[in-house]
Amino acid sequence: MxxxxxxxxxxxxxxxxxxxxxxxxxxxxxxxxxxxxxxxxxxxxxxxxxxxxxxxxxxxxxxxxxxxxxxxxxxxxxxxxxxxxxxxxxxxxxxxxxxxxxxxxxxxxxxxxxxxxxxxxxxxxxxxxxxxxxxxxxxxxxxxxxxxxxxxxxxxxxxxxxxxVPDRLLADPPPRAEETDDKGGLRLLYAGRLTPEKGVDNLLEAVARMDGVGLAVAAPTAEYAALAARADVSRVHYLGWLSRPALWRAFAAHDLLVVPSVRLEAFGLVAVEAQACGLPVLHQRVPGLAEVLADSSLAVDLASGPQALLDAVAWLAKDHAALADLRAAGRRNAARFxxxxxxxxxxxxxxxxxxxxx
Known part of the structure; x- marks a missing residue:
C-alpha cells in the first residue's frame, strides 16, 4: 500500500x-x-x-x-x-x-x-x-x-x-539511575512544549515553594527563553530540547514526571514513554490524558494552586513504597501501548x- x-x-x-x-x-x-x-x-x-x-x-x-x-x-x-x-x-x-x-x-x-x-x-x-x-x-x-x-x-x-511508543523502548528501557535517599528531595522533570495550555506556570509556582526539590525542564530553546523572560526559573535546571534517546535517559534519571496541562492532551505520549522508562507520573486530569493514564499515575488538581502539588510531592518523598507502586503501575500501563x-x-x-x- x-x-x-x-x-x-x-x-x-x-x-x-x-x-x-x-x-x-x-x-x-x-x-x-x-x-x-x-x-x-x-x-x-x-x-x-x-x-x-x-x-x-x-x-x-x-x-x-x-x-x-x-x-x-x-x-x-x-x-x-x-x-x-x-x-x-x-x-x-x-x-x-x-x-x-x-x-x-x-x-x-x-x-x-x-x-x-x-x-x-x-x-x-x-x-x-x-x-x-x-x-x-x-x-x-x-x-x-x-x-x-x-x-x-x-x-x-x-x-x-x-x-x-516504540516497541524497542518497551523491550529495553534505559537503566534507572540510583534512587534518592530519604534526606534528598525528589528529582522532578517536565518535558515538552511550553505553550500556555501546558500549564507550566502552575508548576513553577509550586516549585518555588518547595525545599530541597529540583525541577529539570526539557523543552525547546526559544520557548524556554520566553519562559525565563517572564517567570522565575532560578530553581530550574534547563536540559535543552533533547533527542529521543537522551530524553529516555533523562526519564531514567529522575523520580517524577509532572504533566500540568490545563486543557487537553490528545494522548500524552511523553507520559507513557516516561512510564516505560520507570518514571512515575503526576498529572492534571484533563481529557485524553486521564483516559490513557487512568489509575496508573497520580492525578492532582494543579490548576487550583500550588498546595496540591506540594502535598503530593511531600508524600511521595517520604513514602518510597508509594513511588515504587506508581513505577510498577506505570510500566504495566505503558506495555498496553x-x-x-x-x-x-x-x-x-x-x-x-x-x-x-x-
Whole structure:
C-alpha cells in the first residue's frame, strides 16, 4: 500500500505529533511505508520531502492563499497515481486542506492530534478547516475517546486507535539511575512544549515553594527563553530540547514526571514513554490524558494552586513504597501501548478504505 502524508511544519519542529510522524513513517524501522512531506526545502528527493512554500498563516484570506500554494507544490512533487491513500495529519492546519484540494479523488484517513482541536477552539478558520476535514475524510481516527467528543461534526466513520511508543523502548528501557535517599528531595522533570495550555506556570509556582526539590525542564530553546523572560526559573535546571534517546535517559534519571496541562492532551505520549522508562507520573486530569493514564499515575488538581502539588510531592518523598507502586503501575500501563499495535490498526483501516475507494 502506498501512503502519502505530511505536515506543514519545518523538519525538526518540536512536539509529540512530529515524533509520532517520525515513529510511524520516517524512522529506519518505521512500520508504515509512506512518502512524507514537511516544509523547508526545494522538494528534492529526501525523507521527508521538504517543500518550499512561504506565507503560512492561521486565519483569513492569507491562510487560503497559502493553502492553494501548498496544494500546487504537493501536486507538482507527487504524481496523482503515486499513492493509494492519503493520511491527513493536524486536521486544522494547512497540510490537510492542501491535500484534500490536491487529490480530491483519493481515499483519506484523518488523524486527530489534539493541537488541531485546541487551535480550532481559538481560531475561526481552523474551526472551518477541522470541520471540513472531518466531514470529507473516509474515516477519522482518534487516539482517545475524549477527542471524539470534541469533533465539530460527525465523521463518516470513527475509529479509536491509541497511539503507541516504540516497541524497542518497551523491550529495553534505559537503566534507572540510583534512587534518592530519604534526606534528598525528589528529582522532578517536565518535558515538552511550553505553550500556555501546558500549564507550566502552575508548576513553577509550586516549585518555588518547595525545599530541597529540583525541577529539570526539557523543552525547546526559544520557548524556554520566553519562559525565563517572564517567570522565575532560578530553581530550574534547563536540559535543552533533547533527542529521543537522551530524553529516555533523562526519564531514567529522575523520580517524577509532572504533566500540568490545563486543557487537553490528545494522548500524552511523553507520559507513557516516561512510564516505560520507570518514571512515575503526576498529572492534571484533563481529557485524553486521564483516559490513557487512568489509575496508573497520580492525578492532582494543579490548576487550583500550588498546595496540591506540594502535598503530593511531600508524600511521595517520604513514602518510597508509594513511588515504587506508581513505577510498577506505570510500566504495566505503558506495555498496553506498543507502536506496533498502532501501526497494525492503521494499516488495517487503511486497507479497508483503499478497498472501498473514495
Amino acid at each position: 502506498r501512503v502519502l502524508t505530511g505536515v506543514d511544519l519545518p523538519v525538526g519542529s518540536p512536539g509529540g505529533s512530529v515524533e509520532l510522524l517520525r515513529d510511524l513513517y520516517l524512522a529506519p524501522d518505521a512500520p508504515i511505508a509512506a512518502e512524507v512531506f514537511m516544509l523547508g526545502g526545494d522538494g528534492a528527493a529526501r525523507s521527508p520531502v521538504e517543500l518550499d512554500v512561504p506565507g503560512k498563516q492561521l486565519d483569513g484570506s492569507g491562510f487560503w492563499a497559502y493553502t492553494r500554494a501548498l496544494a500546487a507544490a504537493i501536486r507538482a512533487r507527487f504524481p496523482e497515481d503515486g499513492h493509494d491513500l492519503v493520511h491527513l495529519q493536524h486536521l486544522a492546519f494547512g497540510a490537510t486542506p492542501a491535500l484534500l484540494r490536491a487529490f480530491p479523488a483519493s481515499p483519506t484517513l484523518a488523524f486527530v492530534h489534539g493541537t488541531d482541536l485546541l487551535f480550532a477552539a481559538d481560531h475561526p478558520t481552523q474551526q472551518e478547516v477541522l470541520g471540513q476535514a472531518v466531514a470529507e475524510a473516509g474515516a477519522v481516527s482518534v487516539p482517545t475517546a475524549a477527542m471524539a467528543d470534541l469533533l465539530p461534526v460527525r465523521p463518516r466513520r470513527l475509529e479509536h486507535i491509541p497511539w503507541g 506498543p507502536l506496533s499495535r498502532t501501526a497494525r490498526e492503521i494499516l488495517r483501516l487503511s486497507a479497508e478504505l483503499v478497498e472501498r475507494g473514495p
